[in-house]
Amino acid sequence: MKIGIDKIGFFTPHLYVDMNKLAVARNVEPAKFTIGIGQEKMAVAPVTQDSVTLAANAALEILDENDKEKIDFVIFGTESGIDHSKSAAVYVHHLLGINPQARSIELKQACYGATAAIQMAKGHIALNPESKVLVLGSDIARYGLNTSGESTQGAGAVAIVISAEPKIMELEDQSAYLTADIMDFWRPTYSDQAYVDGKFSNEQYIAFFSNVWKAYKEKTGHSIEDFEAICYHLPYTKMGLKALRTILEEGSEADQDRLLANYEISKSYNKNVGNIYTGALYLSLLSLLEQKEDLEAGSRIGLFSYGSGAVGEFFTGILQPDFKANLHVESHTKLFASRKEVSVAEYEGIFQETLPVDGSTIELDIEKDPATICLSGMADHMRLYVNKER
Numbered sequence: 001m002k003i004g005i006d007k008i009g010f011f012t013p014h015l016y017v018d019m020n021k022l023a024v025a026r027n028v029e030p031a032k033f034t035i036g037i038g039q040e041k042m043a044v045a046p047v048t049q050d051s052v053t054l055a056a057n058a059a060l061e062i063l064d065e066n067d068k069e070k071i072d073f074v075i076f077g078t079e080s081g082i083d084h085s086k087s088a089a090v091y092v093h094h095l096l097g098i099n100p101q102a103r104s105i106e107l108k109q110a111c112y113g114a115t116a117a118i119q120m121a122k123g124h125i126a127l128n129p130e131s132k133v134l135v136l137g138s139d140i141a142r143y144g145l146n147t148s149g150e151s152t153q154g155a156g157a158v159a160i161v162i163s164a165e166p167k168i169m170e171l172e173d174q175s176a177y178l179t180a181d182i183m184d185f186w187r188p189t190y191s192d193q194a195y196v197d198g199k200f201s202n203e204q205y206i207a208f209f210s211n212v213w214k215a216y217k218e219k220t221g222h223s224i225e226d227f228e229a230i231c232y233h234l235p236y237t238k239m240g241l242k243a244l245r246t247i248l249e250e251g252s253e254a255d256q257d258r259l260l261a262n263y264e265i266s267k268s269y270n271k272n273v274g275n276i277y278t279g280a281l282y283l284s285l286l287s288l289l290e291q292k293e294d295l296e297a298g299s300r301i302g303l304f305s306y307g308s309g310a311v312g313e314f315f316t317g318i319l320q321p322d323f324k325a326n327l328h329v330e331s332h333t334k335l336f337a338s339r340k341e342v343s344v345a346e347y348e349g350i351f352q353e354t355l356p357v358d359g360s361t362i363e364l365d366i367e368k369d370p371a372t373i374c375l376s377g378m379a380d381h382m383r384l385y386v387n388k389e390r
Contacts, residue, residue, distance in 0.1 A: 003125045004166035004317060006132065009062035010286055010332055011054055012156035012273050014370050015044040016339050017347040019151065025344040026146065033151050038237035038267065042274040044342060045140045045155035047353045048369040048376070051080040052088050052385065055138035056095045056373040059159035061331055063134070067161060068097055070132040073124050074104040077113025077278040079187065080139040081106060082383060092136060095373055095387050110185060111233055112307025113137065114158070114278040115315075121162040122171060129164040136160075139277035141235075144193045145348055152236045154274020158282040167326040168289070168319070169301070175315035176215035178208055185308030192354075201308055202239065208312035209243040209304050216314045224251040227316075228299035229262035229288055233281040233306045236274075237267040240284070243304065265292045272336065281305050289319075290329045297321045338370070355383075 019039050023030040033039055045054070055076060063071075076089035087106035092098075107113045107120075114137030121133035138157030143149030184201035187194040209232075217223060224247060232240030244263055248256045269287035276283060281303060289295065299319045306312045342350065356362055359381040366374040366386060376386045 001126070001129060001164050002166060002170040003122050003164055004162065004171040004320075005160055005169040006163040006166040007062040007067070007161040007326065008168060008282065008286055008289075009058045009159045009328055010156065010269070010283060010335070011058035011061070011371075012043045012276075012335065012339075013045045013049050013054070014339050015046060015342050015350065016041045016272075017044055017342055017344060022151065022344055022347075026150070036238065037151060038241070039151060039271050039274060041272045042151070042153055043155040044347050044350055046350055046369055047355065048364050048366050048374045049155070049371065050082055050375050050383070051078050051138040051140060051157070052082060052091045052095075052383075053371065053373045053375055054140070054155065054157035055088065055136040055159060056092045056387075057371050058138070058157040059092065059096055059134060059136065060372055061328060062159060062161065063096060067132060069099050070130070071098050071134050071161070072102045072128070072131045073121065073133040074098060074102060074136070075117035075120060075133060076104075076106045076136045076138070077108075077115070077117045078106065078136075078138050079108060079110055079113065079277050081108065084189070088138070089136070091385060095385055097390070098134070109311050110307035110309050111235070111277045111280060112305050112311045112313070114160075114282060115305035115307075115313055118160065118162060118171070125162060125164055133162040134159065135162055137276070137279035137282055139279060141275040141277055142193050143196070145351060148198060149194070149196055152275045154276050156273050156276040156279055156283065158276075158279035158286065160282060166320060168323045169317035170320060172316045172318065174216070174220050175313055176212040176219060177311065177313040178211050178215075179311050182310050184310060202242070204308075204310055205239060205306050206243050206246060208306055208310060209314070210246060212304070212312050212314040213247060224259070225255050226300055227259065227302045228295070229266060230259060230302035230304065231266050231281060231284040231288055232304045234267060234270045234275070234284050235280065237271045240267065240304075262288060262292060286332075289323070290327050290332060295319065297323060
């Protein structure tokens with residue numbers, strides 16, 4: 001029985017800031033942002049969007065009534081959780097009207113959360129082949145204004161339906177993974193902004209990739225020539241390229257050219273959104289699937305997932321016949337085209353507009369937000385959500 005990705009969707013807020021203009025405002029040479037880290041635009045989340053609404057909007061476009069009936073497990077990977085107790089998955093489950101006879105949970109391990117969710121979903125489908133699992137990777141990356149990490153912020157979510165006999169990608173069984181207790185990136189419960197040792201984190205990302213890539217080859221006997229492309233977790237798009245370059249000499253010139261060219265395609269969406277933590281790897285995959293016109297069924301795609309702290313995994317998938325017919329290229333094209341640029345001053349104002357932390361009641365203006373699902377305010381210490389279609 002094949003198990004894998006049956007559907008995949010994406011959502012990002014309608015606002016963005018141009019990285020060239022942000023660089024000028026920060027007295028930084030623009031090339032440091034656009035070439036040095038490889039980012040062009042950074043999604044900006046208004047106060048009416050949080051990790052719950054981003055995930056719900058991402059899933060909204062791909063789920064039909066049959067999916068909502070078949071889904072009996074909702075797994076939400078995030079490091080931007082809104083509650084220390086109640087899972088973000090429960091909110092999404094309600095907002096989308098999914099089958100009540102379902103499990104709904106939240107997983108956390110930095111940017112690895114959605115990958116853990118996918119692996120858990122595979123096991124569930126193996127035991128319950130008639131069911132479907134909704135996996136969500138949703139985050140808002142915040143480091144603060146004028147900080148070293150500001151240029152690697154972003155916001156967005158990826159929604160994935162895992163099922164038997166998937167229409168897009170079969171996920172192969174063998175993978176390699178690694179855990180090590182390191183402090184390269186973390187966010188204490190008392191802070192709404194993350195702490196990062198950037199140089200150390202970059203070094204560990206590459207070290208983890210080297211470890212799991214070697215282990216994967218030993219487990220499977222596969223080599224670089226067996227891959228049409230390798231997609232990476234992209235906190236910024238130059239990071240994945242650094243890792244890819246460490247293994248290129250293992251292949252022929254044709255292998256190197258193919259992998260480099262396909263990497264450029266796989267980073268297209270990410271460089272226009274920014275870092276979305278748990279969803280970043282799958283946004284890279286989505287970019288490859290939707291932007292590479294001559295990608296063929298039967299191709300093997302490598303996937304490297306990394307979550308600081310740290311857990312890494314390398315796993316693979318095989319593209320299925322007619323996978324292109326099951327993508328949502330048009331809606332994603334419209335999503336990007338409809339976004340509005342904000343000035344650096346406007347971005348700074350939006351960044352500083354936050355929810356009260358003392359339980360105060362607040363009503364938010366959701367008419368300014370074109371998204372279908374929004375955060376409309378707070379009352380009695382509870383976040384209030386609206387699905388404008390219900």
